[in-house]
Amino acid sequence: MSLSSNAPPSSAADAAPLHPIYAELVTQLAADLSAVTSEPALRTVHARYLGKDGEIRKRLAEALRAAPGPEKRTIGQAGNTALSRGEELFAARLNALHDAARGADLARSVDVTLPGRRTRLGGLHLLTQVRRELESIFAEIGFVVASGPQVESEFYNFEALAMPDDHPARDMQDTFYLQSPPLPGSTGGRLVLRTHTSPVQIRTMLAQPPPVRIIAPGKVYRKDDDPTHSPMFNQIEGLVVDDGVSFADLKGTLLYFARRFFGPSVDIRLRPSFFPFTEPSAEVDVTCVFCQQKGCRLCKGTGYIEILGCGMVDTAVFAHVDAERQRRGLPPAYDPENVSGFAFGMGIDRMAMLRYGVNDLRLLFAGDARFTQMFR
Ligand SMILES: [Zn+2]
CATH class of the missing domain: 1.20.1280 (Monooxygenase)
Incomplete structure (x- = not known):
């Protein structure tokens, strides 16, 4: 004016x-x-x-x-x-x-007569939602959540899991090493970004005698980068060690999980496989929830979708654990004559992708709000 x-x-x-x-x-x-x-x-x-x-x-x-x-x-x-x-x-x-x-x-730009702006509430990321759901499913059958560091020594990440320096399985987990020296008092080896959450199994067995019933969720690192592999991804592993644990217990546990997560009508199938730290080992498939086993793009026409790897804990792992327990002045507690156990591991990211039909792993880590808001 x-x-x-x-x-x-x-x-x-x-x-x-x-x-x-x-x-x-x-x-x-x-x-x-x-x-x-x-x-x-x-x-x-x-x-x-x-x-x-x-x-x-x-x-x-x-x-x-x-x-x-x-x-x-x-x-x-x-x-x-x-x-x-x-x-x-x-x-x-x-x-x-x-x-x-x-x-x-x-001429003021603020119109005090307008209604106020609503505060927009945030939400949990899809991966957090799925991780929590997985944790609660296993909690229903007696598992407790355990966690460990993402920077590990070679001992925890490889050697104690029956993967010595020259083991070919280490090539499959070509990884990120740190230049810092080994931690004081540690069992040695270089420091590495953990390639799986299995070191948590070793740490748990070193810290307590059986019975053990844990799941260990967390970030792991490998040298991969494509639409279905990321250099960082999320795993969840389970370990049960007790007197008289059998392969039937393993199968029953996994079937319970599959039906709770994918629906009561699914079934699982176990295929023989190999992992350095389990014997015998198996890959587990779940019947395709998208096509009721008629065959579709997601199950590549087979009617089955691979969801995890598992097996009975290799006695060599128990031997490594007891040797390290003795080195630390702890009584041995994992004599294969007395205890047995099983372990399994799956990708939290893969579970989220299967459940919600996400076709590119990288969407889960990109932080694009248009994507994350779809799962509020
Ligand atoms: Zn299918």
């Missing part, structure tokens, strides 16, 4: 010429008025020129005193004209300031 929408201050000054005694004072008043931008300052200017002891009245009194008798009337009238001209200038400037303030008020 422009200040000129009201009569500009100069319009009054431009009216009939003032008596020379007052003209200069009123011109100064007009200049001072237009120089101020606040109402208090404006009123100070008013008092200085137009007040009871203001400049114009002082000039009037001086002029009256000095003037010869016949001129006193003219000078008095001219003084009153000057005063009322000054008041007009003051009123115009006051109006202009009010208009400017109102204009600024209307």
Whole structure:
């Protein structure tokens, strides 16, 4: 809003010429008025020129005193004209300031009458949701959650799991080594970003005697990068060690899991396989939930989808654990004559992809809100 929408201050000054005694004072008043931008300052200017002891009245009194008798009337009238001209200038400037303030008020970008903005609640990432679901399914049958460090020594990540330096399985887990020296007091070996969560199994068995019934979820690292492999992914592994644990227990546990996670109608099938730390070992497939085994793109026409690997814990693993327990002054507790156990492991990411039909693993890690918001 422009200040000129009201009569500009100069319009009054431009009216009939003032008596020379007052003209200069009123011109100064007009200049001072237009120089101020606040109402208090404006009123100070008013008092200085137009007040009871203001400049114009002082000039009037001086002029009256000095003037010869016949001129006193003219000078008095001219003084009153000057005063009322000054008041007009003051009123115009006051109006202009009010208009400017109102204009600024209307031009504010914040409209305080609009309803408030709702705070948007966040949600759990799909992987967190699936991990929690997996944890709770296994908790139903007595498993507790265990965790361990993502930077591991070769001992925990490989050797204790029956994968010595020259073992060919280590090539399949071509990994990320750290340049730092081994941790003080550790069993040795270089430091590595763990390639599976299995080191948590070793740590648990070193820390406690049987019975053991844990699941270990967490991030693991391998040198892979394509639509179905990422250098970092999430695994969840299970370990059960007790007196008289059998392969039937393993199969029953996995069937329970598969039906809780994929639905009560699914079945599982075990295929012989190899892992360095289990013997015998198996890959586990679940009947395809997308085509009811008629064959589809997701099961590649086979009616089955691979979901995890598993097996009975290799006695060599127990031997490594007991040797390390003895080295630490702990009593041996994992004599294969007395205990047996099974282990299994699966990708949390893969479970999420299968369950929700996500076709590119990298979507799970990209942090794109358009994707993550689909699973709120
Ligand atoms: Zn299918």
